[in-house]
Amino acid sequence: MTGTAPDGDQTRRAWIEAVEALWPGAHVEETGPGEADGARRELAFLPNADRPRLLVPAGLPRAAAAALRRYSSDLGLKQRVSRGLTAAAVRTGLPERTLKDRVRVTGGDASIEDHLAALLGRPVVLSIGLGSARANRKPILHVLSPDGKPVAFVKVGDTGTARDLLAGEAAALTYLDSRLPGPGSRARLHVPRLLHHGTWHGLDLLVLEPLPTSARGWRPRGRAPLAEMRTLFEAGGVERAPLRDSGFWDAMTVSPAQVLDERQRARFGDVVENVGKAHGEQVLDFGAWHGDWTPWNMAWHRGVLRVWDWERFARGVPNGFDLLHYRLQESMRTASGPPYATWPDAAPAVLEPLGLTGAAADATVRLYLLELCRRYLLAAQEPIGEPLRADTERLLDLLHSALAGGPSPRSDTPPHAGSGRNS
Template structure:
């Protein structure tokens, strides 16, 4: 099967989700079968439990979809984030309509067939938890420290039931535990203008961690210009919990915690350089008074959508209280720019002028804006340095070192 190397991680994931099963690539040159037509452990004419189709193919895998279920394929395609423009929404809607006919699947030759297994599959287990018959599509991102399987849980006719994050590494287990804790915390807060997933289940299954979340419905009609950052929602989140409070950076619990990070690094050289960066930042900005509050931690156009005038916001793994207010806005703007700008906005620290421009919607300027921008870069550097030393964090090492070198040199745009 073409793309076998890229597909290897997907095969391993399917083997974990169907314990004890034999997972075999289906040669694209062979006629495409109907695949599984039932849910859970239902068998097929040639004896395999499930056939999964690579979308678009094994060379460029984005999703694995249950074969022979056009409603499921259509539902998997009908996911709309704020990152999608009008043309992309129309294209995705048309693709979902076509998928309903079952015709596009016939051209998809790259498949995995699941044979046998030991007891309940992930579909069986989730069906028991959710009280209905379900199937799953499987997503798996590129190799990085925080990669984890994401399951879209649906009924066999394509009704969305839940999303599941699977903890299959120590790092992933820690992240889904952090998200479960964050969502439990947020459930008791007033969040005007924001919809947050509910935790339906958090527990272990056959050596894997499972975080089962309610599905936030998205629509192709929930479109706004991408430049419209959700400022009101960001302010609402920042003020939730203990609320926003102003204090000098040097006197904040946030700064005390940042100062402890170098001791957590395995690389002594990186730890020494980071400690120097932190010391210099404290000298420059320690006396600056900043507002502190809550932040999402990864608020981007692709982690949100609009529906009925509210922001639907997912991926709460990095949520934290007591950080400088404005981190969410800077992250949103710079992550957005990283997809469209000629060069990465993370190649240089923002100049005082650019920092003031980025922070203007927050009412910040001068020393406060400059401090906010540098602290945001330091926050990302700390995150990447810690993640890069995780078991599968090697792909992040170059970015972590680049940010540390940038901060150490004090390079501004």
């Protein structure tokens, strides 16, 4: 794809390239309905090729409907109900005719469908999702039986960043499998079971069990799941220590060396140094966090909280990170103005339900934003990290101003923590 192509052409080409990688050696081209004679697989763009959100298997209405029901948890109630009703209609096969933009796959070698069928021991078809261009973009495959039963979810690592995230999620799920409380516990938290982590045709594959959720599943955004967050935080144990004596701080102090841009490296190093001076003696509890716990990465089903996307899981972080991330990522949905324009005066109050107040709450907020800045800096320097770079600069400016002796920008509202899709 060329740098001079219009954004729409680049987007369409990215989807075609994803299909080409999943059907090695095949001829992949855009077509319309009724042009798939002799095709090995035909996929339909939803809603269309100009605004692609999903590729669903054409000619298999039950599988297409199942993919649509599960597609995108990042929706409001009205949208999710509408999506569920649309899926019910698609299941009849009639509305599929309106999906005019198709991708035809002909010829080629053994495909990802063939490989997954061998791994899972049954015939499968795929729907394909591909996020917007950013450092952590990766194809997401919903693996279905031809009659629409969910079989697995697969994340495909085709960049260095994506491969690292998949390896991190595989390690996290393996670690949590034996450490989270069982079905009899009061705080019931279910993480997907890891079915396979390996390499196929130069792509890393993370194969996960499908969680029992749907577009109409219950996702109460007004109440954060505090008990479940506490359960996760305590998985593997809790350590209480001054910040400067923690493994978290040891890792943070060496992270500026990973920043390639000399100016940003120096400024981030100054911020880290000044946070250490301000809060190094603060005693905090350190445990585990999900790393991207948001209302759209979870759903309740039969009294159990199902949580997915464990790529950012980490241990030894200060208590409160998950709750801050949940609330601050949520707040950006209705916030006006650019992210990180003002300092979050109201953020410490978010931590009161955890018993964190005063200096401990202030330190936790600063450490969370520092961790987010570190994450953004490293992701933004990737080849497709451009969408994060403006937010990264604002966050670095905000932290540098507030923590390096300058006047702190003030606000009475929580910070806009950027989009969960970018974090």
